[in-house]
Amino acid sequence: AQKITQTQPGMFVQEKEAVTLDCTYDTSDQSYGLFWYKQPSSGEMIFLIYQGSYDEQNATEGRYSLNFQKARKSANLVISASQLGDSAMYFCARDTGRRALTFGSGTRLQVQP
């Protein structure tokens, strides 16, 4: 199975600072997509950002940006100006080519005031 690795089980960040959540992936495909989801304590999965393997520019969505380094097979999520509401689990995922997603084990982010 093509694996997604998130090496940070937990992270702390001060409010208003930036934080980077790491994600590396296995793949032998040329074309693939990478996703980041946020899961607050309420449990719902919220889509944050998408990066296609052929996209020339790193994806950005508001305070979220994706630091995509294709040769290193990494797709790190950068959250700028952290807010208390950013405290949640964050999951990196990639498509499997069968319309489903493969997820990493997640990173729990806690934003401190």
Added chain:
Amino acid sequence: DVKVTQSSRYLVKRTGEKVFLECVQDMDHENMFWYRQDPGLGLRLIYFSYDVKMKEKGDIPEGYSVSREKKERFSLILESASTNQTSMYLCASSPNSGIKETQYFGPGTRLLVL
């Protein structure tokens, strides 16, 4: 907005019971998925369906079955619940409009098997 609903937020069942988890989406999506989420393991795909009456096994189908009789509804069935099926179950749906389409998730069902 896309809405994916799941029949229960919390469920407590006994070992050996047959358990039905229901998922309904209102956006006419072709694809529907069932994942289970366990601490430290992320989400793992149990089954998915890309059309009515069609299903495919995911990474961990053992002990589960699914049913999709209508496009909007995808059911996960635990034929004989066991304690190792205590978990959070998440349903998702997505359209067939290409690789960029994300999946939309329901709120999840926390199942406890005693």
